[in-house]
Amino acid sequence: MGIVVQKYGGSSVADAAGIKRVAQRIVNTKKAGNDVVVVVSAMGDTTDELRDLAEQVSPLPPPRELDMLLTAGERISMALVAMAIEQLGYKAQSFTGSQAGVITTAEHGKAKILGIKPGRIEHAIEEGAIAIVAGFQGVSQQTKDVTTLGRGASDTTAVALAAALGADFCEIYSDVDGVFTADPRIVPSARKLDKVSYEEMLEMAASGAKILHLRCVEYARRYNMPVHVRSSFSTKEGTWILPASSTENEGTMEQAIISGVAHDSSQAKITVVGVPDKIGEAARIFESLAETGVNIDMVVQNVSAAATGRTDISFTLPKEDGQVAMSALAKLESAIGYERLLFADTIGKVSVIGAGMRSFPGITAKFFAALAGSGINIDMISTSEIRISVIVSDADLVNAVQAAHTAFGLDADEVEAVVYGGTGR
Amino acid sequence: MGIVVQKYGGSSVADAAGIKRVAQRIVNTKKAGNDVVVVVSAMGDTTDELRDLAEQVSPLPPPRELDMLLTAGERISMALVAMAIEQLGYKAQSFTGSQAGVITTAEHGKAKILGIKPGRIEHAIEEGAIAIVAGFQGVSQQTKDVTTLGRGASDTTAVALAAALGADFCEIYSDVDGVFTADPRIVPSARKLDKVSYEEMLEMAASGAKILHLRCVEYARRYNMPVHVRSSFSTKEGTWILPASSTENEGTMEQAIISGVAHDSSQAKITVVGVPDKIGEAARIFESLAETGVNIDMVVQNVSAAATGRTDISFTLPKEDGQVAMSALAKLESAIGYERLLFADTIGKVSVIGAGMRSFPGITAKFFAALAGSGINIDMISTSEIRISVIVSDADLVNAVQAAHTAFGLDADEVEAVVYGGTGR
Numbered sequence: 001m002g003i004v005v006q007k008y009g010g011s012s013v014a015d016a017a018g019i020k021r022v023a024q025r026i027v028n029t030k031k032a033g034n035d036v037v038v039v040v041s042a043m044g045d046t047t048d049e050l051r052d053l054a055e056q057v058s059p060l061p062p063p064r065e066l067d068m069l070l071t072a073g074e075r076i077s078m079a080l081v082a083m084a085i086e087q088l089g090y091k092a093q094s095f096t097g098s099q100a101g102v103i104t105t106a107e108h109g110k111a112k113i114l115g116i117k118p119g120r121i122e123h124a125i126e127e128g129a130i131a132i133v134a135g136f137q138g139v140s141q142q143t144k145d146v147t148t149l150g151r152g153a154s155d156t157t158a159v160a161l162a163a164a165l166g167a168d169f170c171e172i173y174s175d176v177d178g179v180f181t182a183d184p185r186i187v188p189s190a191r192k193l194d195k196v197s198y199e200e201m202l203e204m205a206a207s208g209a210k211i212l213h214l215r216c217v218e219y220a221r222r223y224n225m226p227v228h229v230r231s232s233f234s235t236k237e238g239t240w241i242l243p244a245s246s247t248e249n250e251g252t253m254e255q256a257i258i259s260g261v262a263h264d265s266s267q268a269k270i271t272v273v274g275v276p277d278k279i280g281e282a283a284r285i286f287e288s289l290a291e292t293g294v295n296i297d298m299v300v301q302n303v304s305a306a307a308t309g310r311t312d313i314s315f316t317l318p319k320e321d322g323q324v325a326m327s328a329l330a331k332l333e334s335a336i337g338y339e340r341l342l343f344a345d346t347i348g349k350v351s352v353i354g355a356g357m358r359s360f361p362g363i364t365a366k367f368f369a370a371l372a373g374s375g376i377n378i379d380m381i382s383t384s385e386i387r388i389s390v391i392v393s394d395a396d397l398v399n400a401v402q403a404a405h406t407a408f409g410l411d412a413d414e415v416e417a418v419v420y421g422g423t424g425r
Numbered sequence: 426m427g428i429v430v431q432k433y434g435g436s437s438v439a440d441a442a443g444i445k446r447v448a449q450r451i452v453n454t455k456k457a458g459n460d461v462v463v464v465v466s467a468m469g470d471t472t473d474e475l476r477d478l479a480e481q482v483s484p485l486p487p488p489r490e491l492d493m494l495l496t497a498g499e500r501i502s503m504a505l506v507a508m509a510i511e512q513l514g515y516k517a518q519s520f521t522g523s524q525a526g527v528i529t530t531a532e533h534g535k536a537k538i539l540g541i542k543p544g545r546i547e548h549a550i551e552e553g554a555i556a557i558v559a560g561f562q563g564v565s566q567q568t569k570d571v572t573t574l575g576r577g578a579s580d581t582t583a584v585a586l587a588a589a590l591g592a593d594f595c596e597i598y599s600d601v602d603g604v605f606t607a608d609p610r611i612v613p614s615a616r617k618l619d620k621v622s623y624e625e626m627l628e629m630a631a632s633g634a635k636i637l638h639l640r641c642v643e644y645a646r647r648y649n650m651p652v653h654v655r656s657s658f659s660t661k662e663g664t665w666i667l668p669a670s671s672t673e674n675e676g677t678m679e680q681a682i683i684s685g686v687a688h689d690s691s692q693a694k695i696t697v698v699g700v701p702d703k704i705g706e707a708a709r710i711f712e713s714l715a716e717t718g719v720n721i722d723m724v725v726q727n728v729s730a731a732a733t734g735r736t737d738i739s740f741t742l743p744k745e746d747g748q749v750a751m752s753a754l755a756k757l758e759s760a761i762g763y764e765r766l767l768f769a770d771t772i773g774k775v776s777v778i779g780a781g782m783r784s785f786p787g788i789t790a791k792f793f794a795a796l797a798g799s800g801i802n803i804d805m806i807s808t809s810e811i812r813i814s815v816i817v818s819d820a821d822l823v824n825a826v827q828a829a830h831t832a833f834g835l836d837a838d839e840v841e842a843v844v845y846g847g848t849g850r
Contacts, residue, residue, distance in 0.1 A: 016478065016481035016482050019482055020482065050501065053441065053501070053505060054504075054505065054508060056441035057441050057444055057445065057505050057508045057509045057512065058508040058509060058511065058512040059512075061508040061511075062507070062508060062511045062517075064518065065504045065505075065507040065508045065511070065517075065518075065519055066504070066508070068500060068503070068504040068507075068519050069500070069501060069504035069505065069508075071500070072497040072498075072500040072501045072504075073497075075493060075494070075496070075497040075500065076475065076478070076494060076497045078493070079479075079490045079491070079493040079494035079497075080478060080479065080482050080490075080494065082487070082490040082493075083479060083482045083483040083486040083487060083490045083491070083494075084482045084483060086483065086486075086487045086490070087482065087483040087484075092487075092490075093489065093490075094490055094493050099569075144524075
């Protein structure tokens with residue numbers, strides 16, 4: 001009998017009716033002859049409500065206590081899901097992250113999974129029960145304190161648990177039908193993808209597609225765990241995330257070159273103007289940023305102007321890290337002797353992603369031509385083997401996504417009736 | 426440096442403002458030179474709201490999962506209290522029942538504390554932190570599952586923890602000012618008691634006074650732990666619960682004979698009419714009731730009528746156990762051959778309690794005379810060494826309490842401004 005791990009997001013278990021619907025779906029999977037392990041998020045907006053409560057009490061809550069607080073959310077939903085399953089006549093037992101053996105680092109709020117020791121889960125399965133596991137949480141190996149893995153990390157719990165249990169596959173349920181060629185809220189003609197490779201999904205996640213957590217996809221790739229992203233509000237097949245071999249060698253001659261267009265409006269840009277063009281200056285800048293824990297994305301350095309011997313260095317970073325990065329750079333002013341700092345948060349990133357671009361030249365030209373055709377100026381460029389990203393003005397973001405989507409032939413013939421109301425996590 | 430254990434009820438931590446107020450009080454106790462360990466209940470009506478959620482999902486939720494669900498309540502309040510304390514510049518760490526070493530039996534929903542291994546609490550204190558502990562919960566020694574101790578049992582957690590830590594005393598905070606000579610909601614002239622003995626408090630708790638949980642008082646007596654019952658909404662002294670030696674040998678000649686009048690309207694009465702007066706019949710009745718787990722309080726057996734050789738057996742029990750008890754007795758009908766069963770839930774119990782009655786005769790006569798003087802009929806009587814309880818019609822309950830309160834000279838000269846809004850737990 002195979003093991004299936006299912007993960008249900010907050011929107012799927014938002015109220016008693018949702019919990020009963022999810023319980024029925026879980027029981028159906030069990031009836032079909034599978035051992036079932038379920039990972040749940042907190043109900044609806046519970047996590048945000050708990051954060052609000054914390055803020056009312058303390059503007060900067062201590063991370064250990066914030067984790068203790070937030071983990072109450074999954075505790076509630078997992079117990080209710082277990083009750084609803086037992087009400088349908090099947091055995092169920094809920095487990096906290098700690099009880100499920102989710103061992104993590106001690107960094108509260110952004111702990112990393114070190115490993116999973118699913119002894120109690122395996123025991124529950126052996127006894128014929130359905131195991132319900134709290135997503136998003138674990139226990140620190142070092143301090144024995146309760147930790148959380150960071151926003152949206154229930155997906156990661158599910159895939160890591162699936163790998164530890166040797167599950168057949170992992171289903172990620174939310175309120176969206178799957179992975180689309182673009183965000184259907186801004187590209188109505190976006191199509192649902194039936195399959196996408198781990199590598200493409202990684203690039204999409206890194207490029208702003210919120211459908212799956214980056215670390216979750218990394219885990220899936222590392223352990224070769226098939227992931228099925230689908231809606232808990234319908235029985236339609238969603239999108240399978242699979243090894244590249246399974247998505248490419250399909251006998252279909254017309255493999256799409258580009259799988260999707262992702263966008264990200266959460267970034268800002270900092271430009272250090274007039275950096276002396278000496279060896280080691282750029283390193284100094286990025287070392288000092290690294291010390292602050294700021295997450296740098298794209299970096300561009302212009303060719304230095306021969307006349308001045310100076311150059312400009314631009315990079316993008318999450319908007320919320322802007323303040324910290326600007327302070328760190330300001331401290332370097334006299335040491336480096338740059339001219340000035342520029343901060344812009346009116347930017348957007350558009351990325352086209354596709355494993356097919358490896359073997360097709362001219363993708364970059366086609367992408368840039370599409371943008372030019374829509375009168376859109378490109379500010380920065382970065383590429384990987386299967387992705388091209390550009391920074392444009394945030395005012396041009398939607399137009400840029402649509403232009404790229406059309407240029408690469410991704411528009412559906414008819415617009416599907418899409419339910420797309422957020423990430424559901 | 427002495428250790429003080431404080432327990433705050435749900436009404437004291439009902440919202441962010443309440444939590445901040447409680448945090449300030451905790452910090453003041455720390456500043457005064459004490460090591461402080463705090464036990465908290467869930468915020469306001471959280472536990473009831475979680476129960477409602479469970480009921481929406483399942484009419485008979487599995488006890489293990491119900492405990493998992495309900496324990497989320499204290500997890501939320503304890504983390505918030507810890508945050509509020511840190512915000513005031515003091516170190517604080519919260520601990521679940523399991524982390525605090527509260528080891529219990531495996532009976533979900535009504536587990537009993539087997540012992541406390543407060544290693545992590547002691548470590549936190551040694552590091553100068555204030556430890557915040559979830560009330561009402563523990564971990565089963567046998568199954569390693571999370572358990573709850575039953576309604577209102579956070580008081581018990583606090584006193585048991587105080588005993589395990591060798592605390593100087595234990596403060597129980599709620600929204601009432603202390604223990605009164607009667608419920609001020611029905612006897613406006615009730616007075617707050619400065620001191621009461623463990624034995625008297627036990628009798629009061631058993632007789633319907635909701636101010637403290639019975640098991641909590643038992644623990645306090647067993648470990649000789651002084652308990653201070655007081656309001657978190659004022660700085661007034663409350664009521665100290667102490668060994669009888671400290672409450673009686675005060676040098677005051679005029680030790681009150683009666684400490685208080687308690688009442689209980691939560692009971693029902695069952696009468697088994699026409700039981701053959703043979704040896705073993707009563708035992709059979711109460712054995713079968715014991716098997717159902719019904720909690721019998723008062724029992725009265727009439728002298729059997731010589732003519733019929735039959736007798737009537739009446740007993741009281743919690744109203745909610747009425748159905749179960751009646752079914753159990755109905756099954757015995759042919760075996761015992763009683764005539765019929767009567768069920769009455771329109772009764773009330775009034776008890777006068779006082780260690781002084783040991784050495785003063787005539788208390789019973791005075792009590793009954795007071796009731797007779799108010800035209801109140803007595804249905805059943807039961808006594809202990811320091812308590813006299815009677816069952817009256819529920820319509821007479823308030824009058825009976827007031828008559829007894831006046832008869833034993835308990836009325837205050839002036840009516841105190843009393844805040845009395847429930848048990849606060």
